[in-house]
Amino acid sequence: MNSSPVYASIDIGTNSVLLLVACFDDNQLEVLDELQEIPRLGKGVDSDKNLHPESCERVISVLKNYRAYLEQNYPELIDEVIVTATSAVRDSSNRNQFLEQIFQETGWEVRLLSGDEEAETTYSGAISVLPYQNKKFVVLDIGGGSTEIAGGNGLVLNSGISVDMGSVRFSERYLLNDPPTRDQIEAVRSEAQSLLDKNSVSLQGFELVGVAGTVTSIAAILLGLNDYQAEKINGYRLKRSDVQRFINEFAKITSREIEEKYSPFLKGRGDVITGGLIILDEFMKLFEFDELTVSTGGIRHGILISSLNL
Structure with missing residues (x-):
């Protein structure tokens, strides 16, 4: 003990x-x-x-x-x-x-x-549970109200920002139909692109780490888990192609159908998961990441x- x-x-x-x-x-x-x-x-x-x-x-x-x-x-x-x-x-x-x-x-x-504090604590928390720590990381935390982007070397944070976009905020603002319309999805993409463009920096040579429910839920589904197992989710490599596949699927069904099909991981997230995934997809596209490493760490x-x- x-x-x-x-x-x-x-x-x-x-x-x-x-x-x-x-x-x-x-x-x-x-x-x-x-x-x-x-x-x-x-x-x-x-x-x-x-x-x-x-x-x-x-x-x-x-x-x-x-x-x-x-x-x-x-x-x-x-x-x-x-x-x-x-x-x-x-x-x-x-x-x-x-x-x-x-x-x-x-x-x-x-x-x-x-x-700033949110970005800093998210970064150290995300890296702390990964099995390797001596790399250049950028940690992406897509929350409900804001998204934190923090870059560093190993456990040491170099810089971090908080952007007012999140799965709940954007879903309530743009994804008003259930399922959402094509125009509503494009509105989320457009606003995410605009906000990310304003905060664009070079991330070449960095490894992308994703935290929070949007990425951990999808990782758990792809792993075929029946319950939340942090030790299996940590370090999972989530591909952008899988993110896009889920966006396409979720855009065609209701939030209730999402929760029923992917319970327990999307229980309570059915109406906001699509918004979170679109933010993730736009980030990966802008900064040219084909995959990310999932971390269950955080604030x-x-x-x-x-x-x-x-």
Whole structure:
């Protein structure tokens, strides 16, 4: 049994809320436990600039369940959990009320990450769980509300940006039919191209690493898994041709049909997965990547690394 100190972190994203329990052995992060729920906090935030009360309640319900899970399985961690929030909370006018509500109902203070901090923690978290780390990487994190693009050498981040495009944001803005029309799909492509062009840099010699639900879900499906197995998903090489194939398939069926055919991995993602894949496809096209390496790491991993100064 591992005697190293154990830590926990929670990432409140636009679409999902993720719990990580991990320890560090010789400065290497070792994942002990992970939970995922998809309460869709960012629903409507792009248009309203406000967190909806129902969305807030769904997130707080998930946090309470995570607290109960930790109390049962890792009681020593309860007061030490690092909780972060990102794009949906950043963009909302009522974020302070929501963060106060979380504190009142769970006892946890939430750290609201800036776009730069989000890119930085995503990068270190993504690379930390890969079996090899001595390369030049660019990490792409397609979230619900924003997309982080971070480049570095091994575990050291050189630069990162946050772009206001994401699977929930673009799906709510453009993909209004179910299934979406051809014109709506082209609108997502056009806006993604425009935003990426503004942030275009040379990525020649870099290896592309993809994180978050858009890429991990598709990797799990292609691997033929029946449940989420991080050790098998990490390091999977996702080809752009497969991304395009799924876009073409999903564009012809409803979100409900997507979720039914590809449960459990696309449960709660059926109406936003196409938007996320289009962003991914446009990135790979612009920067000439034929494939990417999938990582199950992310903010929840990176925030533990940074908090421990590893």
